[in-house]
Amino acid sequence: xxxxxxxxxxxxxxxxxxxxxxxxxxxxxxxxxxxxxxxxxxxxxxxxxxxxxxxxxxxxxxxxxxxxxxxxxxxxxxxxxxxxxxxxxxxxxxxxxxxxxxxxxxxxxxxxxxxxxxxxxxxxxxxxxxxxxxxxxxxxxxxxxxxxxxxxxxxxxxxxxxxxxxxxxxxxxxxxxxxxxxxxxxxxxxxxxxxxxxxxxxxxxxxxxxxxxxxxxxxxxxxxxxxxxxxxxxxxxxxxxxxxxxxxxxxxxxxxxxxxxxxxxxxxxxxxxxxxxxxxxxxx
Amino acid sequence: xxxxxxxxxxxxxxxxxxxxxxxxxxxxxxxxxxxxxxxxxxxxxxxxxxxxxxxxxxxxxxxxxxxxxxxxxxxxxxxxxxxxxxxxxxxxxxxxxxxxxxxxxxxxxxxxxxxxxxxxxxxxxxxxxxxxxxxxxxxxxxxxxxxxxxxxxxxxxxxxxxxxxxxxxxxxxxxxxxxxxxxxxxxxxxxxxxxxxxxxxxxxxxxxxxxxxxxxxxxxxxxxxxxxxxxxxxxxxxxxxxxxxxxxxxxxxxxxxxxxxxxxxxxxxxxxxxxxxxxxxxxxxxxxxxxxxxxxxxxxxxxxxxxxxxxxxxxxxxxxxxxxxxxxxxxxxxxxxxxxxxxxxxx
Numbered sequence: 001x002x003x004x005x006x007x008x009x010x011x012x013x014x015x016x017x018x019x020x021x022x023x024x025x026x027x028x029x030x031x032x033x034x035x036x037x038x039x040x041x042x043x044x045x046x047x048x049x050x051x052x053x054x055x056x057x058x059x060x061x062x063x064x065x066x067x068x069x070x071x072x073x074x075x076x077x078x079x080x081x082x083x084x085x086x087x088x089x090x091x092x093x094x095x096x097x098x099x100x101x102x103x104x105x106x107x108x109x110x111x112x113x114x115x116x117x118x119x120x121x122x123x124x125x126x127x128x129x130x131x132x133x134x135x136x137x138x139x140x141x142x143x144x145x146x147x148x149x150x151x152x153x154x155x156x157x158x159x160x161x162x163x164x165x166x167x168x169x170x171x172x173x174x175x176x177x178x179x180x181x182x183x184x185x186x187x188x189x190x191x192x193x194x195x196x197x198x199x200x201x202x203x204x205x206x207x208x209x210x211x212x213x214x215x216x217x218x219x220x221x222x223x224x225x226x227x228x229x230x231x232x233x234x235x236x237x238x239x240x241x242x243x244x245x246x247x248x249x250x251x252x253x254x255x256x257x258x259x260x261x262x263x264x265x266x267x268x269x270x271x272x273x274x275x276x277x278x279x280x281x282x283x284x
Numbered sequence: 285x286x287x288x289x290x291x292x293x294x295x296x297x298x299x300x301x302x303x304x305x306x307x308x309x310x311x312x313x314x315x316x317x318x319x320x321x322x323x324x325x326x327x328x329x330x331x332x333x334x335x336x337x338x339x340x341x342x343x344x345x346x347x348x349x350x351x352x353x354x355x356x357x358x359x360x361x362x363x364x365x366x367x368x369x370x371x372x373x374x375x376x377x378x379x380x381x382x383x384x385x386x387x388x389x390x391x392x393x394x395x396x397x398x399x400x401x402x403x404x405x406x407x408x409x410x411x412x413x414x415x416x417x418x419x420x421x422x423x424x425x426x427x428x429x430x431x432x433x434x435x436x437x438x439x440x441x442x443x444x445x446x447x448x449x450x451x452x453x454x455x456x457x458x459x460x461x462x463x464x465x466x467x468x469x470x471x472x473x474x475x476x477x478x479x480x481x482x483x484x485x486x487x488x489x490x491x492x493x494x495x496x497x498x499x500x501x502x503x504x505x506x507x508x509x510x511x512x513x514x515x516x517x518x519x520x521x522x523x524x525x526x527x528x529x530x531x532x533x534x535x536x537x538x539x540x541x542x543x544x545x546x547x548x549x550x551x552x553x554x555x556x557x558x559x560x561x562x563x564x565x566x567x568x569x570x571x572x573x574x575x576x577x578x579x580x581x582x583x584x585x586x587x588x589x590x591x592x593x594x595x596x597x598x599x600x601x602x603x604x605x606x607x608x609x610x611x612x613x614x615x616x617x618x619x620x621x622x623x624x625x626x627x628x629x630x631x
Contacts (some may be wrong), residue, residue, distance in 0.1 A: 076496055102498030114496075116489035118553070119482070126479075127486050131498035133479040137507065140481070143474035148295070151478060155294040195497060 029054040035084035044070040057232040062252035068235040107197035111204045117177040128194025182213040202234040321455035329454045336465035342558035344515025350552030352508035353488030358418035364535025366392040366520020371441040381444035389517040396513020426532040438531040473555040551612025560613035
């Protein structure tokens with residue numbers, strides 16, 4: 001698809017575009033060290049370590065119950081790790097409150113969409129920008145002046161940067177509960193983008209989508225990486241998409257990291273094949 | 285035909301009064317409110333003032349329950365805190381109403397925050413029960429702290445006075461209370477056009493995603509309690525200056541339930557919901573009185589049943605609305621507007 005020509009960009013670019021992608025030797029944007037998580041007697045994550053290089057697309061794969069979403073939940077703060085360290089862009093955020101992690105520059109989407117159903121598409125996306133806005137209660141209630149200016153600027157930014165990019169201009173005032181699944185997923189991505197993240201955590205962005213919707217989403221993710229310079233960490237079961245778009249693949253099985261490397265290598269890795277298909281002798 | 289009324293700027297698209305009928309409709313409403321005391325008799329003016337007070341109180345409940353999803357059964361008691369704080373402060377300090385009202389609002393917001401603290405640990409039904417306890421505690425304190433509140437015998441205060449004129453007649457009190465109520469509703473409407481209001485709705489719809497996008501739950505839940513209680517305090521203050529005499533029994537659980545009923549019937553999480561709801565709960569008893577007056581010649585004892593009939597009517601209407609129009613009168617209002625917008629095409 002031809003690149004669309006857009007107006008000047010107001011969103012602050014986290015990294016200086018292409019340059020960040022080339023310098024792969026730099027420090028990881030996100031580093032998880034020896035993450036342990038257990039629910040009662042069940043060990044969901046056993047000393048998992050993970051580096052996410054800035055500017056790239058890292059995929060986290062593994063069979064069902066491997067601990068992919070648990071790791072996401074530890075990173076975004078829903079679960080607290082029993083042991084291990086989390087470092088984002090040089091900052092240790094292992095013990096940081098969930099709502100403060102947004103300000104670090106992390107955004108995520110959910111496997112089962114977690115939009116605010118009672119609000120319109122536009123309001124949902126605006127909510128993503130919450131931490132970047134400053135209006136206090138009094139200014140908000142009086143509205144005239146600073147609050148109005150901030151809201152108008154926000155609206156213009158969202159229209160130019162997100163609504164246009166994700167091609168959802170026809171539904172901007174529709175309540176999200178009335179939208180089909182594929183569009184809801186796209187709106188959720190839009191809300192994450194409004195947070196102006198450096199790192200985007202996508203939990204199964206194309207789960208349950210048909211081929212056309214999957215291709216659209218893959219294109220959005222690639223465009224994001226190229227044009228916004230956003231680093232992406234994604235969990236996905238759609239292997240053809242994972243192999244097509246990711247730069248680096250991390251494979252989990254039963255809460256342990258069993259392999260990592262470029263997508264091509266992972267396809268041929270015996271441990272990965274075993275995890276997905278069972279051991280060769282069992283199959284024989 | 286109003287469709288095709290497109291906006292060239294985002295500011296215009298985000299405006300509250302988006303189209304000329306809404307703009308002129310609001311202007312006509314303001315004009316109607318200004319002219320009402322000159323056109324109507326004193327009783328109608330009295331009812332309109334009460335509607336304004338209820339609107340302020342229910343708007344506060346709307347912020348807390350309708351938008352933030354924290355159901356409160358203590359709102360009527362908080363209105364009582366506002367009313368008593370007004371009377372006590374006015375009697376002790378002897379300062380004018382425009383000093384007393386902000387003080388009473390602050391006191392009520394503080395008390396509301398205190399009873400909002402459980403919301404940080406519990407939610408849903410459990411929080412509702414905690415607010416129910418708040419309602420009983422507050423009324424109990426008002427009844428038994430005789431040295432300050434004068435206990436069961438109630439408390440009185442001097443009328444508000446503007447440039448040496450005591451506001452005692454119904455139109456005078458109307459002139460004080462209604463403008464404050466209109467401004468309070470506009471303030472709440474504006475709140476929900478900005479990040480603050482959106483954060484409240486986010487907490488109601490999905491508190492975990494709200495946290496992920498950076499909304500601090502502690503801060504915003506307490507803010508919702510503070511704001512809701514501040515509105516209750518303002519309503520209580522206006523109540524005190526309207527009636528000039530207060531009894532603790534006025535602020536018992538029944539008032540909280542009437543407020544909740546009004547919110548459901550009017551339409552929660554809508555700016556106009558509290559307005560419709562307030563009109564509704566004020567008018568129901570009046571209409572029933574009229575009906576009973578009509579029936580009295582046939583059966584003189586029927587008057588005894590006026591009070592229970594009110595309760596039955598409230599209950600019945602809540603059920604009817606829950607089943608047939610859960611979004612309340614405000615949703616019907618929206619449908620009428622949509623029809624007008626699309627006319628002459630079919631909706």
